[in-house]
Amino acid sequence: MQIMLFSILFVFVTVAVYLAMNLLYFKYHKAFFIPILTTTIGIILILLLFRVPYETYMLGGKWVDLLLGPAIVSLAIPLYKQRELIKQNMFPILGGILTGVLVGMISGVLFAKLVGFSKEIVVSLLPKSITTPIAIQIASALGGVNSLTIAFVMIAGFTGIILGPTFLNWFRIDTAIGRGIGLGAAAHALGTSKAIELGEQEASYSSIAMTLSAIIGSIVGPVMAWFFY
Amino acid sequence: MKYIIIVLQILVLYGFVLIGNSLQDILHLPLPGSIIGLLLLLAALSLKVFRLEWVESGSYFLLSYLPLYFIPATVGVMNYGHVFAGKGFLLIPITMISTFLTMWISSTLSQLLAKKSAKKEEVSCK
Incomplete structure (x- = not known):
């Protein structure tokens, strides 16, 4: 009672x-x-x-x-609605996102291992550029701590929101596709909220990057963990 | 009526999670069950065996409150504050630098590939 x-x-x-x-x-x-x-x-x-x-x-x-599970399944809907945009720009979208996932995971793991953090922490850090609901599933399946993963995901997201536009200017990214993919692949949903301020096209690319990074990340994540441990 | 439809559609979406979870169990897949559910829904929509209207309002309702569902997990940070003390503080710049690199590579590459394919199209149009 x-x-x-x-x-x-x-x-x-x-x-x-x-x-x-x-x-x-x-x-x-x-x-x-x-x-x-x-x-x-x-x-x-x-x-x-x-x-x-x-x-x-x-x-x-x-x-x-x-409600987290059904909400993740729901991400299929916006992705499905943008299928034409994805088909038209298949290579730039997939190329950018796939390398983004790899760079995000490998660089984070390498730095953290160099400093000598425990496996529990490194694995929690691994999916930091993936949207929270999926990042916690990836990390917990590999022996990470959900709450820590979320903290890392938030740090990545805030880096994207606050410094993202400055970074994109440094890199001389002047196309909607470059800006959207960069924000979505590095800073997931928070990056996408920034992309919405930049423009409608940026927002579409960013949400595509966020969802595809999550799908690709949940396949690549276990491989990375197996490779490094 | 609108809310009954939303609740029913959320139950349908939950069905996809359950199917995803059991597929993960049976086939020993490394993917989370909910991602398998997402892929199944995507496939069913693309193959036109499942109609968008059957889940659309439920999914938009769920997505509009997305952050709410991981609040319980974020609150759990209260038990892990010590991880960021001392040497752990370095985890913050590590995460930021890695995010910087991710954004750099992914934005530069997708822009480069997009400009390349646009150029190719221009040539083939001439």
């Missing part, structure tokens, strides 16, 4: 804080107000204030988790 009450309470808290933070973001629209970040901080503060351990929170949290 108590478990059920806790579950309902924490589902309610999660949804309520998220919706409130969404409103805040719509009002101010600053990168640092993105709901995922503010909601996380808000809920952690609530848990610390009432001395609730994470394990107790997860009684409710796991019910929210349940």
Whole structure:
């Protein structure tokens, strides 16, 4: 009975804080107000204030988790709708994304191994340029820690949002396809939110890059882990 | 009525996850079950054996609240703050540099390939 009450309470808290933070973001629209970040901080503060351990929170949290699977499957819909654009630019899109996935994974793993981090941390870092729901699946299947993976995915995403446009100017990227693929392949959904500000075409390419990186990454990820360990 | 349709469609999408999970189990695939579900849905749509309208409103509803579903996992960071202390701080610049490299290579290559194929088309049109 108590478990059920806790579950309902924490589902309610999660949804309520998220919706409130969404409103805040719509009002101010600053990168640092993105709901995922503010909601996380808000809920952690609530848990610390009432001395609730994470394990107790997860009684409710796991019910929210349940929607992650169908949401990932849903990513097929925008991808399907953009099939013409993908067919027309097959090589530039696939070439950019495939090398992006490889460079993202190999460079992260190499740097982290050089500094001497444990396998658990390296594997959690591996899918950092993949969109969160899929990154945590890749990492946990390889023995990583979900929460750490999300932290890395967020750092990659914020790098893309805040520094991405500057980087793209340095690299002299002046086409919609280059900018969209770069943002989506390196900074997943957060990069795509920046691409939306750059233009409609950039947004399309970026969302294609985000979804295809996730699919390619979930195939390449285990191979990388096997190769390095 | 609109919400009943959305709920039913989410259940259909969940069906794809379940099929993906069991395929992963039976065939020992390294892919997550939900990605297998995504690929199956994509294939079914492309082969025209499954209609977009059957899941469209449910999937847009789910996608519009996407960040909500991984909040429980992000909150878990509270148990791992110590990882970023001391030497762990280096993980932040490592992630940033690797993101920089990823963006550099992927944007440059796709732009290069796109310009090349555009040039080829120009030549063949002449």
